[in-house]
Amino acid sequence: MAYHLSAAKLQTYQTCPKSYYFKYERGLPGGGFGKSQALGTSLHKALAQIYQDWDYLQPMPSFEWLEYCWQNHSQDLDPSQFREGLTILKNYYDRFMTELPSLRRPLAVEGKIQAPWFLDNIEFTLSGRYDRLDWLGDDLELIDYKSTKEIKSLDSKRIDLQLGLYAIALQHIYNCRLKKLSLIYLRTGDKIEFEVTPEHDRRVRQTIAKMAKQLRGEREWKPHQTKACDRCQYSRYCPAIHAEPDPLPESAKPERELQLTLDL
């Protein structure tokens, strides 16, 4: 059976194998679904409709089009969130749309990527989600909207894993190169871009291949203690933090059988 890989899985494994074990191997639930996430979700859905449903035979949309899409996706928000979201979209419009001669149709919005990947005769399934995929001539630009209040310092290793995995999957699906990953911070109007050079692509693919093989044969799941442990939702179960950690809940998935990895 194909082993499933995503950027989120690789990033979790890179941060701490033990937290990967709790989350993906034993299926323990993660954090809650807070108010600010509800606003972020509504913004993502509105932006998807703005690009997906626009009539591209028309000239540039006015802000009324964005307002209309916002109305469609903000019914569950309270009045202050509704106003905040509208202000964020107005800033987005001013920053990213008004200067354009026309709105360019994206290749896809709110998409799911799924692609097989064979490594040493072992099948992996690569999967991920993206907010928008644009053509850049012959290449691709992947766009991720961020709704966090501030720009968090970005971990280049985490970005590399995301870029590398998407590059492999998009190459398979579209037979095109991923040239750029752009993060758009909706609340601040900042856009941070990461270029993918062929050398970078080659190096990241090697890293992912190594991690994929390790993951498939992993049995130790060693804890990796860092400052991030303070925010870890699994710390109560973690032997690195507690001499007598809580037992896992009965709802935890059973441990998987060891995969045959003789060829690795």
Ligand code: SF4
């Ligand atoms: S508490 Fe720290 S070491 Fe333990 S699982 Fe969480 S991140 Fe890993």
